[in-house]
Amino acid sequence: MQQPLQRGAGDCHGQPAGGPAAGPAAARPGREPGPVRPATVFLSPGPTAVPDEVRAACARQVVLHRSREFDQVSGFVLEGLRRLFRTEGRVVVFPCSGTGALEAAVVNTLSPGDRVLAVVMGLFGDRFAAIAEAYGLEVDRLEIPWGQVPTVEQVVERLRSARPGAVFLTHSETSTGALLPLDRLVPAIREAAPETLVLVDMVSSFAAVPVAMDAWGIDVAVTGSQKALMTPPGLGIVALGPRALEAVERARLPRFTWDLRPYLAGGGDFPYTPAVTLWFGLKAALERIAAEGEENVYRRHRLLSAMVRAGVRALGLEPLVRDEDASPTVTAVMLPEGIRPAKVIRRLQDEHGVVVVSAQGHLKDRAFRIGHMGAVAPAEVRAGMAALDAVLAPMLAGAGHGPVPGSAAAAAEAVRAAAAGSSGADAPARAAGVGR
Amino acid sequence: MQQPLQRGAGDCHGQPAGGPAAGPAAARPGREPGPVRPATVFLSPGPTAVPDEVRAACARQVVLHRSREFDQVSGFVLEGLRRLFRTEGRVVVFPCSGTGALEAAVVNTLSPGDRVLAVVMGLFGDRFAAIAEAYGLEVDRLEIPWGQVPTVEQVVERLRSARPGAVFLTHSETSTGALLPLDRLVPAIREAAPETLVLVDMVSSFAAVPVAMDAWGIDVAVTGSQKALMTPPGLGIVALGPRALEAVERARLPRFTWDLRPYLAGGGDFPYTPAVTLWFGLKAALERIAAEGEENVYRRHRLLSAMVRAGVRALGLEPLVRDEDASPTVTAVMLPEGIRPAKVIRRLQDEHGVVVVSAQGHLKDRAFRIGHMGAVAPAEVRAGMAALDAVLAPMLAGAGHGPVPGSAAAAAEAVRAAAAGSSGADAPARAAGVGR
Structure with missing residues (x-):
């Protein structure tokens, strides 16, 4: 349609x-x-x-988050997001900013002593790196002049020498307006460093720029409600491929609210109260995307x-x-x-x-x-x-x-x-x- | 009025x-x-x-969070919350669940090696303790049978032997419906253990039960938007008295999204995108409380x-x-x-x-x-x-x-x-x- x-x-x-x-x-x-x-x-x-229709949905009366009614909403939203991410993996939505979702990606996949290669093309790449540093991880920053993107060769070469546990990428760097060519870059990273997890900030690209998480080999992708998803701010979204789901079980950084394990266990129950009205809005936004x-x-x-x-x-x-x-x-x-x-x-x-x-x-x-x-x-x-x-x-x-x-x-x-x-x-x- | x-x-x-x-x-x-x-x-x-009026406010079009318009909303909300907490301290509102705000309280006031006395009267007291444990802190649990509250003497005695860096209290334990007598308990704690920080979960009491944070000697109080504040879920609220504000500078647990320092620095700018429409709703809810x-x-x-x-x-x-x-x-x-x-x-x-x-x-x-x-x-x-x-x-x-x-x-x-x-x-x- x-x-x-x-x-x-x-x-x-x-x-x-x-x-x-x-x-x-x-x-x-x-x-x-x-x-x-x-x-x-x-x-x-x-x-x-x-x-307008997303705003109207956000104005709906709340429902219990542990209810059939909300299960229908969350099921629709999670399935719609998986489709847009092009992943057979899992999607978890937190009540948080995009930054919170980035932190969730970090603490659920890494452990003390892990090294990270962060490709930094601007403010948001810098923030992604800073999250890992806040947890004491050793971060190697590949600093790219603001407004530019690295070549595939630049990243692969640095990766070969650093052998990090994870590489952090920013798809669309909101501070500069530069876009990483993930379709070429991620497969090259996966080939050059098969053990390295690929974490991607898609906050300002998701639902505006096509992505193919599984086909390209992205392990964790992060976005938020308040950009191309046309929903008020307050939902942080984390998508996880199969290798990331394994990493969640192994990771040893401290985590509580961001801990994905209770979300991933069993039937996808919510361990803490989700922002139900923003979920209503996100459902309406996904319907709008499907309609267009x-x-x-x-x-x-x-x-x-x-x-x-x-x-x-x-x-x-x-x-x-x-x-x-x-x-x-x-x-x-x-x-x-x-x-x-x-x-x-x-x-x-x-x-x-x-x-x-x-x-x-x-x-x-x-x-x-x-x-x-x-x-x-x-x-x-x-x-x-x-x-x-x-x-x-x-x-x-x-x-x-x-x-x-x-x-x-x-x-x-x-x-x-x-x-x-x-x-x-x-x-x-x-x-x-x-x-x- | x-x-x-x-x-x-x-x-x-x-x-x-x-x-x-x-x-x-x-x-x-x-x-x-x-x-x-x-x-x-x-x-x-x-x-x-x-x-209805809170729902209508949540349906308003978003505004930039770094704008005069939003400054007026956030200024009104923070001042209204301070008044309800009865504190001359600071209030910070995160886009998160009540659990997230509890985690913010923990990571901003404590450091590795700190000991905590957690008064556990039910599920939410247990969760508060579990957050500290997730960060490797040593938690002494004073377990109270579900449905009961401890006597002041019980808490004070345990405090004297444990000498913890912080005590965790749950004002209204939502899993049982029991209410701690903070007006008697907190002053007794402060007298018995003057160096111990007092952190209180007020998620299901705030704006329904009177509190006097400064007068009683509470250092950190935490609540959420989705209980007596009549606003959809998605805002976590942390109030800090003067001793807590000092602790924020000293604390050494890892923190990024929950880090209060950028919120407290300077003019109270938002380091990450706040859930602006829920702030609109909370403003309407505070106006309703003032009107009643x-x-x-x-x-x-x-x-x-x-x-x-x-x-x-x-x-x-x-x-x-x-x-x-x-x-x-x-x-x-x-x-x-x-x-x-x-x-x-x-x-x-x-x-x-x-x-x-x-x-x-x-x-x-x-x-x-x-x-x-x-x-x-x-x-x-x-x-x-x-x-x-x-x-x-x-x-x-x-x-x-x-x-x-x-x-x-x-x-x-x-x-x-x-x-x-x-x-x-x-x-x-x-x-x-x-x-x-």
Whole structure:
């Protein structure tokens, strides 16, 4: 079944009255009556905009987590996640952040004295490594300049010399917008170091970029509810292949709340109270992904990324990451001398209702990040690009970088139109008015 | 400001259409059209029924967690929680279960080699102890028979001989319904062992039973969103007094996600994505508590407990816990030989829409538990007692224990009426129709 993404979530974002799921309590705090404010276009790399039906599901009354009713919800969700991970293994969902789920991956597979090779391409790769260090593990960091990805050979060579118990990878590095080619990298790692476990942070790629956990040889994959899964933050997700399930039994790092064993034992009962309403939301989100069609979801994310990249280039700006390594979910945009990212971000939000976020680490004052994952339609990216035109063209000219070569909105629209024209598969999307 | 509890949440519990916050997605999974089913009366010890306005708040669109908008929400929530804890210290809210928050309390205050005295009155006291053991700490368990509480002298004596680094207490033991007298116990502990940190599990007491963290000398208190705070599960809450804040700096157990230091540093920024929609819900719940009046909330919970205890006794049954030690939030009811708790629970739910839960551990086949915390009105407890009458009177008679001495509903109503008659403060509740 295919059904194109309907706009909606982004449109009502920030409007006091909200959608059908929102009562008077949905009014934004501190928002005084005043001039009409623009509807929010939420281009955040997480949390991302939550579609109306997911919000409505999150508003359902709670049920007992040890009940037939909740068993049906959790069964549906776990099966849907396994399908998206492409694994015959097991999936466990914790009430936690993505970071918590990464910690769960570490403490359930490793033991004191284990060595880890961490491929660090940015802030989140660094965090993954820091978790292992917090438990006293010896971590060898393969530091890649922010915005780049390592070659397969780089990783394999380091692996051969280090012989670690596990390698940590970040699929989509949210701080830079770089994407690791897992399809080539993981099989090469498995061949070069057959005993090494492969743990992958998929927080900002899962459900936006296709993965094939079992086919590629990934042992543990981690994600969260609040990115391309379009659900409010609060669920951390860990998927485990067969070798990881064995490692869980052997691991000797201290663990209690993160301990996967009670989740994996028997019928999958919950040892501690799960965040039931977020599970309701995640179920609705998975239904939405199934309705749009998984391949269409992936295609849409590639399109959104291409629109953003064409848009910023039309303004004479450059994404941090080159095309070949670009994540379909988030783009860091470099700004030239004299243009302060904080000011761009504030003006986009205050004057145009477009939410983008700052870059991180040493890029904080040199770049900003545009998220384009989850419930984002091409029209929203185009609206974001139109706001970029309005804010950045005069700023660039004023700082001596103008006039800008073109229009971000026009360039983004050209990409969208070309994609729609080149593919019969996009006909349903056109018919439904996506990208109007 | 005082405003009596309005019924509502319990009434729409389980009805397919749901309240104003629920769209079509709120229909229960697997519920086929058929005969009219009773509205659910949700007497669960957690998760508890979520009031409509809290559900609506949870359905709000997400916002960036690093934003002025969310700062206002988190500031309100943290201040409201500090007020309820009666502490001048700090409060941190994690996206996690109550168990996760207990683990955070342990790893942030203790170090390898530390000894712990754990007062174990049931399943949750046992879990608290098990967390410390998972980290290799030496735990001395003061095991109290289920359903009882220790005397102050028992704890103090054991403390004097053990000289532990910390003592673990469970305020309301959810598995038995016993309540520790913290007001007498904690000052005695602090006097007998001035160097010992006092860590208290308040998961099923907070916001239902008054506490005075600073005045009594509690160093760390832990609770969760899904009990008397009337919010969906997914938020774990840790409150820290001044000695605990010092301990956080010294502690040397491994910690990453639970590490309180980044939360406590500087302006209280969030190191990892918080569960923003559950924070919206918790804000609405705290507003509801303020509207009802904190003292009225505590009084209502005492009334609900007295109604339940009178009700079950009218059937010739006995609560597990004697009156002096009874928790105002949950009551375990012992069943006589020949009456299977699972059957009672199933019939209450299927025939009367009344949700109660099984007992735990060795009591699983001898008792069931009635939760009466959070958004529960006296009328709902009375409805639950009427269902008990309908289910248990014939079962007891059939098993040779009848005829029962009286009616649970009538006894519960008599308690309510007496309380309403004896106190002018209940006049507003009567005027608003609570307990009709």
